[in-house]
Amino acid sequence: MRGGPVPAPLHRVYMDDWMAALAAHFRAMRRRYPNDRLMILFDIDGTILDMRYMVCHTLKAYDTAHGTHFFDHLQPEAIDVHEDHVPRLLAELEIRPADQQAILDWYLENRWTRDAVLRSHQPYEGVFDVIRWFQIQPNCAVGLNTGRPESIRAETLDSLNRLGAPHRVRFRDELLHMNPDGWQHNVQDAKVAGVLAFQQQGYRIFAVIDNEPENLAAISALNAAREFLLLHANTIFESKRSLLPPGALSGDRYDLTELISPRSLPREVDLVWHGINDDANLRQFLASDIVWGECDIHRDARSGELVLHHDELAEASAEDADEWLRLDDLLNRLARAGKSVKLDLKAGPELIEPVLALVDRHGFSDDRLWFNAYIPLMGEAGFRRLAEAHPGAVLQAPIDFLEPLVVSVPDKTHDLLQTFCSWGLNRFSIDWRCRQRGPFFDRMEAWGLEVNLYGVTDLHSFLQAILLLPRSVTADFNFPKWHHYGRGSGQRGVYYEYELRRP
Numbered sequence: 001m002r003g004g005p006v007p008a009p010l011h012r013v014y015m016d017d018w019m020a021a022l023a024a025h026f027r028a029m030r031r032r033y034p035n036d037r038l039m040i041l042f043d044i045d046g047t048i049l050d051m052r053y054m055v056c057h058t059l060k061a062y063d064t065a066h067g068t069h070f071f072d073h074l075q076p077e078a079i080d081v082h083e084d085h086v087p088r089l090l091a092e093l094e095i096r097p098a099d100q101q102a103i104l105d106w107y108l109e110n111r112w113t114r115d116a117v118l119r120s121h122q123p124y125e126g127v128f129d130v131i132r133w134f135q136i137q138p139n140c141a142v143g144l145n146t147g148r149p150e151s152i153r154a155e156t157l158d159s160l161n162r163l164g165a166p167h168r169v170r171f172r173d174e175l176l177h178m179n180p181d182g183w184q185h186n187v188q189d190a191k192v193a194g195v196l197a198f199q200q201q202g203y204r205i206f207a208v209i210d211n212e213p214e215n216l217a218a219i220s221a222l223n224a225a226r227e228f229l230l231l232h233a234n235t236i237f238e239s240k241r242s243l244l245p246p247g248a249l250s251g252d253r254y255d256l257t258e259l260i261s262p263r264s265l266p267r268e269v270d271l272v273w274h275g276i277n278d279d280a281n282l283r284q285f286l287a288s289d290i291v292w293g294e295c296d297i298h299r300d301a302r303s304g305e306l307v308l309h310h311d312e313l314a315e316a317s318a319e320d321a322d323e324w325l326r327l328d329d330l331l332n333r334l335a336r337a338g339k340s341v342k343l344d345l346k347a348g349p350e351l352i353e354p355v356l357a358l359v360d361r362h363g364f365s366d367d368r369l370w371f372n373a374y375i376p377l378m379g380e381a382g383f384r385r386l387a388e389a390h391p392g393a394v395l396q397a398p399i400d401f402l403e404p405l406v407v408s409v410p411d412k413t414h415d416l417l418q419t420f421c422s423w424g425l426n427r428f429s430i431d432w433r434c435r436q437r438g439p440f441f442d443r444m445e446a447w448g449l450e451v452n453l454y455g456v457t458d459l460h461s462f463l464q465a466i467l468l469l470p471r472s473v474t475a476d477f478n479f480p481k482w483h484h485y486g487r488g489s490g491q492r493g494v495y496y497e498y499e500l501r502r503p
């Protein structure tokens with residue numbers, strides 16, 4: 001072999017976490033190849049999918065089919081063998097040898113049926129978030145490189161797309177490379193062929209994730225330029241760990257908070273600091289680079305003034321009332337700081353005129369204004385008045401009550417939303433935890449309607465909300481990892497507290 005200079009790696013791998021290293025490597029590759037189509041390649045079984053669920057499902061299906069009770073107490077989490085090593089599991093469960101063979105035969109025959117694939121497969125936590133992150137990066141694709149045979153292509157795509165739907169993850173047929181040689185044959189050759197095939201299609205591969213060390217070893221032979229980051233999903237695997245090629249990084253958590261940094265957030269999603277209802281939270285917001293701050297407005301019956309408070313005022317004591325921040329003061333400070341304001345009109349139409357008067361007095365232009373109100377409280381006339389006063393502002397209402405209807409009666413839901421739009425509403429707010437969020441989002445996007453997400457409880461859920469690519473996300477910014485110390489809106493009297501850790 002001819003000697004020669006070995007290209008330096010794009011960055012020194014100093015991070016402990018494989019997701020942080022992946023993010024750094026992706027940035028470096030993007031800088032080096034600004035116009036190339038980049039690709040990350042994922043293995044499926046044991047990397048995206050937790051095969052213990054398949055094993056458990058298939059064994060329980062044996063019991064159901066045969067009226068036996070071998071696996072009544074089996075849980076996926078208790079399985080510690082590879083899906084091809086089920087005899088060991090059967091022995092551990094102390095099943096009689098005569099029964100073991102019958103169970104194994106049945107297992108091998110039934111584990112990859114279409115029904116089993118569609119019903120039993122479950123992803124590792126966080127893996128679809130990571131996939132979605134790369135799917136939404138400009139000029140970047142996620143390829144699948146699996147040892148599964150071509151014969152189960154359709155069910156492979158169906159099951160992954162079903163599991164990915166809540167995350168808005170979709171896999172395309174042409175980005176799936178399978179084993180042309182059938183089950184268990186020449187898997188490493190198929191993996192190498194997959195890498196070459198995607199390269200021939202013009203993709204520049206920057207990372208490969210697989211749970212089998214021997215697959216990574218085979219692929220590393222193609223990595224002379226050291227451009228792929230080799231990532232080992234440290235789950236359950238068959239081949240020896242010692243086969244892992246030099247430079248491969250192992251990890252067992254798909255942690256979004258390691259993958260996504262503040263600077264890499266998509267710019268098209270507006271961020272809103274939730275509940276700046278008191279001085280402390282206001283100070284944190286003003287010190288941040290977040291543009292929008294949201295406050296909850298009530299009228300204090302005692303003084304007649306507009307004050308900020310999350311919950312109903314009736315629940316507060318007179319001492320509490322002395323502490324309330326006045327909307328007038330808040331707007332004054334936001335105007336001076338050049339911030340934009342989201343005004344949540346908690347009480348309904350009687351707040352409209354006094355709020356509009358204060359907003360005008362402090363000189364907020366439409367592009368720095370956002371009104372939110374509940375549809376039953378504000379009503380058509382209220383929304384029309386706000387829209388007429390500030391036609392360029394964001395005018396929003398929560399629409400969680402439509403969630404069950406979006407999927408079942410989409411046309412009627414669309415009619416209703418169009419009615420709301422005719423009142424001047426131009427953004428719709430949804431609790432990001434809603435169960436139908438994938439399909440809900442797809443519909444809203446298809447209808448050209450803007451969505452705000454709320455109900456975000458921490459950095460991890462904030463990032464998951466961002467991944468859905470709504471128009472905006474409203475969050476507490478209780479993100480110490482990012483040095484944001486939001487106090488929260490004070491809903492039900494609850495605030496976040498932080499501890500000082502001394503080195």
Ligand SMILES: [Mg+2]
Nearest residue numbers: 043045046211
């Ligand atoms: Mg695998």
